[in-house]
Amino acid sequence: MRRRWMPAVALVGLLSLAACGGGGGDQGATGGESASRQVEVYSWWTGPGEADGLKAMRGIFEKQNPDLTFFDAAVAGGSGNNARAVLAAKLQADTPPDTFQGHAGAELQGYIKAGDLEPVNFLYDELKLKGVFPDQLVQQITVNGQIYSVPVNIHRSNVLWFSPSVLREAGVAGPPATIPEFVAALEKVKATGKIPLSIGSEWTLTHLLESVLLGSLGPDAYTALWAPGADWSTPQITRALTDFKTIVSYAGPPQDDWQPASKQVADGEAAFNIMGDWAYGFFHNPPDGGLGKQSKVDFDWAPAPGTDGTFMWLSDSFTLPKGAKNRDGAVAWLKVAASKEGQDAFNPKKGSIPARKDADPALYTDYLADALKDWSEDRLVGSIQHGVVANQPWLAAINEAVGLFQAGQDVAALQAALADAAAANAQ
């Protein structure tokens, strides 16, 4: 039997999460015949905004595969910390879903190394996918020449979302370009009584931390942190973590997840939120899924302070787990996920840009046009919270350190815990 890591904290409540089939999931089919037609697609896209993207791709899948039944096995919880814990239990029990969402980079490499996934080179050959995705992205999902997933998008993590009206009210001329400017702007907003910075559940603080580390250290020093033997004890890191402490001191009450935190900006209750560009889908999509807010009026965006010219990326990919019930059904899903039609339906709703290089640029307007341009021009660095640079045990240790920091506000303890996490997990 395979041994695998599972975060102890995430095991709490695992049964209840698994038992309800997730936040937005369908009821699974039980009968023999229907079960063989059913394709279990596992993700964490249940909430407003992100579920819209999945729904759009599901529509194409159902149109192209009238003989198959899509089973939405999503487990609620932004950024997938819950979903990955439930998935670890399913893989441990050798009852994998037919296909699951994972992040390109260190996160997927963990599943590959554990032997959970079947290579999909045959699909790359059949669909002529080599050359369709950026080389650097394919490298993140390849081990020993075998490719193990189909990337469906590129998201940007280092986005500062802001409320133009709250900034005006506070006398802040525009989005802050540096961390000192950011702190000055937060202070001005505080004086108005509005929330300077909105935050969500615990993982959103790790998300904030990755942008602050990048903004304070710059892309070279940030990238160097993920190499084996990296020195996490430097004064530069102490300064970055002190910046983090200062910024967090302006945060409003933690919200349940990323959506209510981002919504505080779009509703003009908070000035700033640092969140990935899935927030764009949520703000922009019509009210049956998103908030139907007006771009540049209700919300606006800029690179997170100090990170202009760097695109902190992540990519959602779908996999072919070994030993799943409906391999053919999973392959049918992967074909849709890989296709231009699938990606061009999914991404404009999801708030992401396509992983494919040949998608239709006319569909990517407003914020998404900026993202497309920056993806092709900016320096690239990988996200921590969203699986690119740190594997799952490392991320769990970082999440734990940040959680303790939230309670104690102790910069030295945070730096020591981050150094220990790196020493224990960097490969």
Ligand code: GAL
């Ligand atoms: C990320 C994921 C995105 C989005 C976000 C919030 O990890 O890659 O697609 O869903 O979490 O849930």
